[in-house]
Amino acid sequence: MEKLPGLPLLPTAIVGSYPQPDWLIDREKLKSRLPPRVRAKELWRVPEAELADAQEAATLMAISDQELAGIDIIGDGEMRRESYSNALANALSGIDIDKPGSAMDRTGNANPVPRVAGRISRLKSIEGDNAGFLKRRAHCNCVKITLPGPFTMTQQAQNDFYDTDEALAMDYATAVNAELKDLFANGVDIVQLDEPYLQARADKARAYAIKAIDKAVDGVGGLTALHICFGYAYVHEKHGGAKQGGYDFLGELNESKIDIISLEAAQPNLDPRILKELPDKRIMYGVIDLNDPNVETAELVAKRLRAALEYTRPEQLIAAPDCGMKYHSREVAFAKLKAMADGAAMVRKELGA
DSSP: OOOOTTSOSSOBBOOSOOOOOTTTBOHHHHHTSOOOSSOOGGGBOSOHHHHHHHHHHHHHHHHHHHHHHTOSBEEOTTTTOSSTTHHHHTSSEEEOSSSOEEEEOTTSOEEEEOEEEEEEEOOSOSSHHHHHHHHHHOOSSOEEEEEEOHHHHHHTSEESSOSSHHHHHHHHHHHHHHHHHHHHHTTOSEEEEEOTHHHHTHHHHHHHHHHHHHHHHTTOOSEEEEEEOSOOHHHHHHHOOOOOSSOSSOGGGGGSSOSEEEEOOTTTTOOGGGGGGOTTSEEEEEEEOTTOOSOOOHHHHHHHHHHHHTTSOGGGEEEEESSOOTTSOHHHHHHHHHHHHHHHHHHHHHTTO
């Protein structure tokens, strides 16, 4: 396996979200609730007529911060979203927008969710224009966009139409597949599926998740990633639900069609020997603890990367935070990204790259 083209050895990336500015979204209201699964337009501070321009300005800020911090794989920071999943999940045909359902969140709390009242299908591009904007405005060789994966969307929905959740997941996969192809057509280099519920519902995942994920990425024509984690650190602390120190669903992903597996590792103090379960995948490895408001030193980041390199090759490894950074302040998030870039540079130098 060679290093990713156009990127240095041990490239750096954000996982998904970056802090949205206070003038754009009501951050206190966001923090007071579970992550939205249905639309939550009440979170936006900007009038709807001006919202698209404000979201675009915030996206430019997120891009600029990543570039200033020295990040190699640039994302849009999910500035236009209320959560990582609800924009796409509520834009598909078959969802009853006016009558949401309810499902148990991974914290053990009930949360309003999309109610599936008909066959799921994608009628038009959802993130395509945003992807094209990111590609045009980022000054880098590699950009990444995130989408919720088919298994997680199934777990975050109330199924009132399909005979089985597996059937629902397969139609979600078809919709995601069409969106992936559109994103790559708009110039995106990597598309990441967010699948935290592979860990939260590992037994159900074993039944049909890989089948759905492989259908979602089949023939899309670009590099695909998959993020699996234990959930937002802030949400776990506020709403309950202790994090584990290891994955219940991981080795199964080595047999999937996904190219890159993104893992939370810093906060749970993950034993890096677990990387031996993914010998054929590139690893986006969490080296930034998002439960800790203190900024890591570059040396601590380097130490975490060196530990991972005992069980995987440098060409396979990408440095990243554990998860999305939306619940941190912009100042802390930027400083953590800068420390991550500096730590990766230290290890890169040690490797002679």
